[in-house]
Amino acid sequence: MNITHIETIPIQIQKKESLAIVSSLGANRKSSTFVIVKIFTDEGIIGLGEVSCDPIWSGEDHVTSSHYIKNVFTPLLTGEDPTEVERLTIKISNAIIGNPFTKSAIEMALWDILGKSVGLPLYRLLGGPIRDFVPTKFSVSGTEPKKAAEIASWAVSIGFQAMKVKVGLEPETDILRVRAVREAIGEKIKLGVDANGGWSPSTAVQTIHRLSEFNIQFVEQPVSPLDVAWLADVRSQVNLPIMADESVFNLQDAMTVVKAKAADIISVYVGKGGGLGSARKIAVVSEAAGLTCTVGSNMEMGIASSAMIHLAMSTPSINSSQIPCDIIGPLYYEDSILCQNLPIKGGEARPLELPGLGVELDEDKVDHYRIE
Ligand SMILES: [Mg+2]
Known part of the structure; x- marks a missing residue:
């Protein structure tokens, strides 16, 4: 073949106004x-991929x-056997250097x-x-x-037993938000926070201490990924588990975080490292270092969400029962x-049992949402 x-x-699609993330x-x-x-292949099989286009991320x-796929990857791949994925x-x-979400779309299509x-x-x-379904969090x-x-x-x-709240905006309001959410959902629901690198190291330490009263399972990316020492410094001064998200795009980032003792949990994506293969390697490094892994998201649609489900279903060191995955984009x-939506509902994601x-x-929908 x-x-x-x-x-x-290229397509653009509206978010539900009530849920859109700040x-x-x-x-x-x-x-x-x-x-x-x-x-496209000469045997009629077509592979599908999806690039999350989020310049703030990558x-x-x-x-x-579209430029790199058309002008750089297509000439390299045309005539090749697509089953030689690695x-x-x-x-x-x-x-080309970088551009992991673009590379990941090619890899998932292969x-x-x-x-x-x-x-x-x-x-x-x-x-x-290695599990019946993938537990997810909101x-x-x-x-x-x-x-x-x-x-x-x-x-x-709608069924979620775990969630995270976005913080890292302003510490006083962050705490009020987490308090309001904890009061609304009760003590039994797992609750984490995700600062997306928004706190300074000193604010992170102070705010995480104050958040401990709300039974917080993890603190995701409390400080900027600019210097891994910031994350390690915060981790050494707090009692809550720290998750690295923006600090770990690729395999070498994972090793850096491990060596710096900067995190307890690593959030792997199909997109951040350039594909499922990279995500699985990062998961193995985490396993060897005694860290936990989960699958994170930047709000993928159906094709990439499906890739994330297949990854989480088959990767032992992605411990989704402990830290449920963010496979919730759709x-x-x-x-x-x-044509057929993924079996994603509150708290659970499952793969479609198709090749x-x-x-x-x-x-028709693709045409409808197409942009120039
Ligand atoms: Mg995150």
């Missing part, structure tokens, strides 16, 4: 932009992503083709299920305390571009 050509389709990374954007990737948008991933990784070519769901190719926006409490109560009402959008990623595009 050979790759014949690659198509990129965090220390910025205000509530009303919509998200993605690039849908289709890798400097990639739909223009840079080799082709190295090939595109070496072609896995999709491999799965379709042998008739197996991706998680079975990756070694099979993410509550860094909005005013009363509204945050309402969102949190709604999340419990819940935040007004619409889906899939590859298992997802099929609704082409």
